[in-house]
Amino acid sequence: MPERNLHPPAASSFLGSVNRMFDRAAAAVGLDPGLAAVMKHCRAVYQVRFPVRIRSQYQVFVGWRAVHSEHRLPTKGGIRYAPVVDQDEVEALAALMSYKCAVVDVPFGGSKGGLCLDPAQYTADELEAITRAFTRELARRQFVSPSINVPAPDVGTGPREMAWMADEYRRLYPDDINALACVTGKPATQSGIRGRVEATGRGVQYGLREFFRHPEDAARAGLGGTLAGKRVVVQGLGNVGYHAANFLSEEDGAKVIGVIERDGAVFDPAGLDVEALAEHRRATGGLRGFPVRFDPDGAAALEVECDILIPAALENQITAANAGRIRAKLIAEAANGPVTFEADEVLRSRGVVVIPDFYLNAGGVTVSYFEWIKNLSHIRFGRMDRRIHELRADRTVAAIEAAVGRPLPPELTAGLRAGADELDVIRSGLDDTMRRAYQEVRDEWHGGRSGDLRTAAYAVAIRKISRSYQEMGV
Ligand code: GLU
Numbered sequence: 001m002p003e004r005n006l007h008p009p010a011a012s013s014f015l016g017s018v019n020r021m022f023d024r025a026a027a028a029v030g031l032d033p034g035l036a037a038v039m040k041h042c043r044a045v046y047q048v049r050f051p052v053r054i055r056s057q058y059q060v061f062v063g064w065r066a067v068h069s070e071h072r073l074p075t076k077g078g079i080r081y082a083p084v085v086d087q088d089e090v091e092a093l094a095a096l097m098s099y100k101c102a103v104v105d106v107p108f109g110g111s112k113g114g115l116c117l118d119p120a121q122y123t124a125d126e127l128e129a130i131t132r133a134f135t136r137e138l139a140r141r142q143f144v145s146p147s148i149n150v151p152a153p154d155v156g157t158g159p160r161e162m163a164w165m166a167d168e169y170r171r172l173y174p175d176d177i178n179a180l181a182c183v184t185g186k187p188a189t190q191s192g193i194r195g196r197v198e199a200t201g202r203g204v205q206y207g208l209r210e211f212f213r214h215p216e217d218a219a220r221a222g223l224g225g226t227l228a229g230k231r232v233v234v235q236g237l238g239n240v241g242y243h244a245a246n247f248l249s250e251e252d253g254a255k256v257i258g259v260i261e262r263d264g265a266v267f268d269p270a271g272l273d274v275e276a277l278a279e280h281r282r283a284t285g286g287l288r289g290f291p292v293r294f295d296p297d298g299a300a301a302l303e304v305e306c307d308i309l310i311p312a313a314l315e316n317q318i319t320a321a322n323a324g325r326i327r328a329k330l331i332a333e334a335a336n337g338p339v340t341f342e343a344d345e346v347l348r349s350r351g352v353v354v355i356p357d358f359y360l361n362a363g364g365v366t367v368s369y370f371e372w373i374k375n376l377s378h379i380r381f382g383r384m385d386r387r388i389h390e391l392r393a394d395r396t397v398a399a400i401e402a403a404v405g406r407p408l409p410p411e412l413t414a415g416l417r418a419g420a421d422e423l424d425v426i427r428s429g430l431d432d433t434m435r436r437a438y439q440e441v442r443d444e445w446h447g448g449r450s451g452d453l454r455t456a457a458y459a460v461a462i463r464k465i466s467r468s469y470q471e472m473g474v
Contacts, residue, residue, distance in 0.1 A: 014315045015092040017341040022095070025458030028449045035466050039098075042066045042091045048137045052130050054122070061117060063134055065143040065151075068094035068110035071468040074147055074372075075111035076101060076365060078154025078185075079161070085114035089315070093154075096336050097365070099461035100358035104437045106369045111149055113138070119156050131161050135168040139182075144169060146181035146375070152368050153185040155314065158239070159197065162186045181375035184368035193371040193381075195426040196364075201243020202427070203363015204310070204334045205252065206434035211330075211355060217442060221330040221353035223307060228253035231269075231306045233328065235260040235298075236313030237281055240334050240361065244310060245274045258304055260313075261287045265301030268292040303327060311338035318343045326352060333357035348452050356454035358461070359441055366433045370426055381426065386419035393417045 009015035019040055026036045045066045051058045064087055067075050077097035080090075090112050098110025115134055119127060138144040144151055144165065153162055162185045170179040186192035195202070212218050212226050223230070232254050234245045241259075248254040255271035263286035266272065272292065280290045288294055295301060302309065302322060309328035311317050315337030318326060323343035331347065331354045333339065339347065339354060347354055374381060393416045401407050420428070445456035 009088055009091075012340070012342075013088050013092075014337050015088045015095070017316075018092045018095050018337065020341040021344065021454060022099075022458060022462075025450065025455045025462055028455055029459045029462055031462055031466060035469060038469065039069065039462065039465055040095070042068045042094055043070055045087060045091060046138075046141060046143050047087065048134075050133050050137050052126075052133050054126050054129070061115060061130060061134070063113065063115040063137070064090040065113040065138055065149070066090045066094035066111060067143075067149065068112075069098040069465060070109045071465055071472070072101070072107045072109045074108060074145065074150045076106070076108035076150050076152070076184075076368065077110055077112040078152045078364075079113035079115065079157055080154040081115050081117055081119050081156030081161075083116065083118040085116045090114040092315070093336055096358045098465065099458060100362045100365055102461035102464040103359050103441065103457050104362040104366055104433050105464075106362070106365055106433075108150075108365070108369065111143075111151075112154070113143070113151055124160075127161070128164050131164045132168040135165045136172065139169055139172055144182050146176070146178040146372075150181065150368075150372060151183045152364065153239075155238070159185060159187040159190075159192060162192070163190045166190065178376055181372050184371040184375075185364075186371070191375055193367065193374055193426060194423045195430075196367045196371055197239065198243040198247075199367035199426075199430065200240045200334070200361050200364035201245075201247060202430060203366065203434055204240070204244040204312075204332060204360055205247040206363065206431050207355060207360045207438060208248070208308070208332055209252070210435045210438040214442060217353075217445075220351075222351075223329055226252070230254045230308055231257045232308045232310060233258035233260070233301065233304055233306045235302060235309075235311045235317060235338075236335065237261055237278055237287075238312065240364075241310065241312030242274070242278050244312060244334055246278075249274050254308070257306060258301055259287065260298045260301045262298070263288050264294055264296035265298050266290050266292050266294050267301075267304070308332055311335050313338070316340055318347070320346065323347055324350070328352065330355070332360055334361050336361065344454065354452065354454055356457045359437060359453075359457045362437070363430055363434065366430050367426055370429055381422045382420050382424070386421060389419040390417055393419075 047064050049060050049062050051060050093112035094110050101108045142148045162183045165183045166180050169182040173179050180191040188194050234241050245256050249256045258267045266287045303325045305327040308330045310332045312334035317338040319340045320342035323346035336357050397413050441457045444459050450456040450459050
């Protein structure tokens with residue numbers, strides 16, 4: 001049967017772009033066209049309008065929650081608060097969540113939500129009232145539920161919004177012992193998990209480290225060695241961009257030579273102090289005034305010559321209009337959908353290597369998965385066995401000291417003795433996840449019919465999702 005879509009997205013839209021990337025990979029893996037049609041489109045999209053009384057006037061808010069695939073439950077994905085959210089965007093982001101979870105083996109289907117509002121226009125109390133009302137609307141139709149659909153933070157939302165959502169859900173269903181697992185990304189003190197806030201940035205760091213562990217992959221981008229000394233330009237100093245830039249410069253010795261924000265870009269060939277820049281942005285609302293070179297034309301800054309360009313802001317930043325002028329050797333997509341389909345084709349033909357979004361920014365959902373497991377098990381990771389590991393390490397040290405007849409230097413034993421706490425366990429799980437997923441994608445890249453990393457990542461995701469559809473029935 002021909003694929004029927006009553007309201008096809010414009011090819012140039014975000015959803016159109018994601019769909020064309022999917023089609024390109026589906027053709028490369030020879031996916032059955034019927035199965036491709038099942039897998040490509042969102043299963044359900046819920047649009048809701050609800051009133052909230054703000055400053056003694058009713059205001060009507062419009063929000064969406066899209067469910068892309070339900071081959072695994074719960075479905076998972078963030079909720080975005082932004083003035084320009086629309087259904088096309090939420091559907092595209094939900095599709096990316098399905099592929100993201102599949103590629104990193106996080107056993108969730110894909111979903112995403114959006115609420116059309118500018119958070120800067122509301123007080124914290126008003127945002128709380130709006131978030132609680134939105135949660136009630138979503139819960140009523142199971143678009144938030146610990147076993148069916150689990151939201152998380154995204155652009156414009158964070159731990160505070162997740163705490164409100166979890167609390168509202170628990171009030172609605174006080175007899176659900178797993179109620180707090182209805183959202184992830186909660187504050188660590190409110191049943192969240194340590195390391196979730198920085199998880200996406202951490203995942204970008206781990207993903208890039210793994211890329212550079214394979215010299216033949218780096219060579220395809222005309223790069224070699226490690227991250228040390230690499231010239232990096234970051235677009236967006238929000239939660240993802242800030243953490244990625246900070247970790248790469250502080251821990252890997254990369255040089256962040258440019259940062260782009262809404263009001264323009266700052267440059268320092270010697271490497272910017274990311275922490276100081278973030279502090280300046282928090283204090284002044286922008287980058288202007290930071291004591292380095294400033295250019296109000298942020299879009300032009302994307303075209304600066306560098307080793308790694310990290311778009312960490314929004315979708316559709318690198319398009320057919322500027323792709324030919326990008327001078328980065330490697331594009332590391334920390335945002336969702338920063339490169340359009342047309343731009344991707346241009347970059348591909350120019351030999352620019354792109355590490356795709358739904359692999360590279362999967363750190364957030366990976367740690368969300370750990371948080372959800374923690375909530376269901378009602379116990380913090382490491383609580384039961386940390387002391388056992390320490391005791392065993394003490395005995396090992398004592399045995400070695402008895403055998404050699406002298407005490408071991410304390411700098412050696414300290415590392416041996418420390419048991420893993422929650423943050424150590426989370427980091428270990430995230431690092432392992434990012435490494436394994438990259439290896440799977442690169443095997444496909446080198447061995448399969450996918451000519452680039454993005455198509456390879458899609459191919460890996462498509463195979464996994466189609467296998468489960470075939471085994472369990474669509
Ligand atoms: N919003 C994040 C993303 O785009 C996190 C999703 C989640 O943790 O569920 O991946």
